[in-house]
Amino acid sequence: MRVMLADDSVLFREGIARVLRDAGLEVMGQAGDVAGLMELVGAAPPDAVVVDIRMPPTHTTEGLDAAARLREEYPQVGVLVLSAHVEPAYALELVETGAHGAGYLLKDRITDVEELVEAVRRVGAGGLVIDPGVVAQLVGRARAHSPLDDLSEREREVLTVMAEGRSNQAICQRLFLSPKTVEAYVRSVFTKLGLHQGADDNRRVLAVLAFLRG
Template sequence: MRIVIADDAVLFREGVARLLAEAGFAVVGQAGDAVELVDLVRAEHPDVAIVDIRMPPTHTTEGLDAAVTLDTVHPGIGVLVLSQYVEAHHAVRLLGDDLPGRGYLLKESVTELDRFAEAVRTVAAGGVVVDPDVVAEMLGRRRGGALAGLSDREAQVLGLMAQGRSNQAICAELFLSPKTVETHVRNIFTKLGLPAGADGNRRVLAVLTFLREGRIRR
């Protein structure tokens, strides 16, 4: 799997590259700003771009701005955005165009190599990954709209889905049987009005609904 990394902090960038190489990924390029990132993606056609939100020249949202446009440069690319802070609105913006293969993680999670590598694989495969701290913040808010019909357990399962967890991983986390988790997931799809089809696509749509409506109000 071919990866490019964009972060203006050289030491952090090199550290991420080394971790990814240890996990079996091929890092085919590094960029220090958003312009270099776009040029790199255009030249290398990577499977995944790992992008810091804050990059030169203003260190505000240059990385995020570039990340949301990468699919126009290289359609189908997975994008994993890294942030130093819990900023749920950035996750919503990243995922707002209903594009598959998007993720939002806190930078501190990079040191958990297994989790980080799994997030990279998930977005490469078209899945959605959201940092558990962001999910926890959203679950702490009042649910509205389509989410209002979910039970507390269903909301919990949906929150784990937003973290990129598979049904099997949800079973282990909540100490539930596979059949029970499958029932909860099926109920979530039904209550959110998601049409029958590939479960992978419906999982993405469910997570998008969670992100959008979970931030409505405190």
């Protein structure tokens, strides 16, 4: 898989590049700002881009703006946005602008090398990635008479993992449950929340996130 990186910190970029190369990914190029990133992508579009949410010149939402441009100009390129803080609104904005190949991950999470590499691979393959911290904040948000109150503790655990963009198989591995048990929990969660159970992982994640943000 071919990857490009964008962050104004050279040391941070080099650290991610080394991790990805060690995992067998090809790091095609690095940039310190959005202009440099777009130039690189325009010359040779990669499978995935990893971009910091805050970069020069304003250090606000340059990464999100870059993701939007890439979605419009290079829809085949997956984008993983890294953030130093849990910002659910930004995460939801990112994944809802495209039903595939998008992700939002906290920078603290990249200390887990396997987590970072898996996230890059998933967005590069067209999947969705939502940081567990964002999902936990949405699931735990207090709302009056929420259908979430009807979920059992185990169903909440399944919902949390599902909303991160994980497949049923990944839920099995995370929660140490059998495939049939996970399928039963997923059906129960969707029934209690009144959501349509989409055929693919991306659609069901979007459905869950749409419910959680409501």
